Amino acid sequence: MSLIISGGTVVTADGRFQADVRVDGGKITALGLDLAQSGDKIIDASGKYVLPGGIDVHTHLSMPSMGTVTCDDYYTGQVAAAMGGTTTHLDFCIQPKGSSLRAALDIWHGRAKGQAVIDYGFHVAVTDPLPEVLDEIAGLPDQGVTSIKLFLAYKDTLQVDDTAVFRCLERARDAGVLTLVHAENGDAIEILMAEAVARGETAPKYHALTRPPELEAEATGRAIALAEVLGAPLYIVHLSCRPALARVREAQARGARVTAETCTQYFFFTKDDLDCLGFEGAKWVCSPPLREKEDQAALWAAVGDGTLSVISTDHCPFRFDTQKTLGRDNFTLIPNGVPGIEERLMVLHQAGVRGGHFSLERFVALTATNPARSFGLGGVKGAIAPGYDADLALWDLERPHTITAKTNHGAVDYSLYEGMEVRGMPVTVLVRGQTVIDQGRLITERGSGQFLHRQRI
Ligand SMILES: [Zn+2]
The missing domain is CATH 2.30.40.10 (Urease, subunit C, domain 1)
Incomplete structure (x- = not known):
């Protein structure tokens, strides 16, 4: 049968x-x-x-961050994903300082075990590049993990230096592992944030103003250069702006092994959304920050012409009522991240396909087929x-649907797309x-x- x-x-x-x-x-x-x-x-x-069921290669479920933990666990986050048509996601396992990668993966497997309702995999984020940790990279594929992540931002917590980036890219290349980078210059951002706070600029909008696009472009170009010297494959996560896009486009034209994604929210919102009356703008705090209208147009063009091959969510949900409020008096303490795992496909279908930016076939490529091929799931998923x-x-x-947090299925108490039809x-x-x-x-x-x-x- x-x-x-x-x-x-x-x-x-x-x-x-x-x-x-x-x-x-x-x-x-x-x-x-x-x-x-x-x-x-x-x-x-x-x-x-x-x-094909959607594939979201950039999510953060049950992830400790900035003194709290993302509010969706593997059950609530995956139910929300499934409700929105997503059947596979790749989540970030973050190496705790001093830990082995194996031990970090054990923690994440423990979080997912018995909870999952869709299929999932892990990228492992290297945050403490000890010699013995670098040695572990070669063994990751045997554990089913064929991607690592490096943060060039979040100084003193997640950020790694260029020595680590270069070493990791080399080890990953040799192991058949793809290296992902969060490309923003964390050193410069740290200074800009401290200076803003010292001037009394503490509202959510200063989150965007202290992370200018040039610092994303610089880190993107730097990661590309290091990867290119090594002939290592590189994947830029959550690319948000025109100057970073230019770096990727130039590298691809040279034949570098560089691919990149953007995330849903960058098509829909700008830094002006952080500038709400009161503290509401904290809902839109994510890194890289939301940019300008002109960047949105450039991103639509780039997913159309193939410069960007994947659209994921960076689903990193924090409740507004009890978590975003940690930064009420200081934007640097607002947990960084926005929800979107349930809305991704519906809002992209609406704005992308109905809006005339790409075909239904391209929608499938960007949200399922390309993510599968890029992350070692070709022939199986997507x-x-x-x-x-x-x-x-x-x-x-x-079928008409009005997006609202009231009928969404995750644990977060707001939707960026509230009221969108x-x-x-x-x-x-x-x-x-x-x-x-x-x-x-x-x-x-x-x-x-x-x-x-x-x-x-
Ligand atoms: Zn992320």
Whole structure:
């Protein structure tokens, strides 16, 4: 007995076509017309668009940060993801200072174990590059981890110096591991923040003003240069602005192994959103900060022309009522991060596809197919073809929905997109052929999601 997703329009990164999808043992085994045979279980997808489940390669669930912990755990964060049509995410495991990478991964596995409802993997962030820690990089692929992350910002907590960046890039290259960088110049930002506070400039808007785009561009260019010298693959996370984009574009034109993502919020908001009356602007505090209208236009162009190949969320949720308020009197104490794991696909479909920036096929490429290929999940996730996991989102492209924190499913108490009206949302979501969401209801068990052993890059 097979499962047949019957009568829908299948959409891939390359095109769309009418087809049934046959699923056996959690994998797609055939595409074609009229595949159902007697005894098969049928999911009626007529009138629906069948997309690969979304892949969000940049999330922070249950992550300690700035004296608190992101408010979504692996259960609430993944339920929110699934409700929004996302079936796989890659989360950041942060090495505690003095810890081994192995011990850090054990902590993160412990957080996810028994909680997951979608599939997940880890990037490991190297924050304390001791010699024995560098030696561990070669063994990461055997643990299913084929990406590391380095912070060039957050001085005295997460930031690493150029010696560490160079050494890590070299070790990662040799191990078949992709290096991700948070590219902002943390040394200069630290000075700008201290000077602002000393002048009494403590409101949320100063978060953006003390992290100018030039410092993102400088760090982006520096990371690219170090990677290029080594011939190491490099992935720039959450690219937000025109000068950083220019560095990536130049490097790609030279043939450097550089790819980059941006995140949903950078298309929708600007630094002016931090300048609300009262303290409300803290909701929009993330790093790099939200930029200008002109940067939004440049990002739309860059996801269209391929300079940016992935759109992720940097979902890093802190409640407004009890967590963002830690920085009420001083913007440097506002936990950095915004939520978006549930809204990503709906708002990008609305603004990106309906807004005429890219096709539905390109939407699939940016949010599922490219992330899978970039992170060692090619042939397994992110596409609809025989042999792939049956991670599918059935979209009703006409269904209206108003985004509001009241009906969102995560633990955070606000949505950046509050009140935004979209037309088009996922109504049924499957992970490896198992229905996880149906008509807005969660119908899977806690713990059904699996850790992904990813391939070498
Ligand atoms: Zn992040």
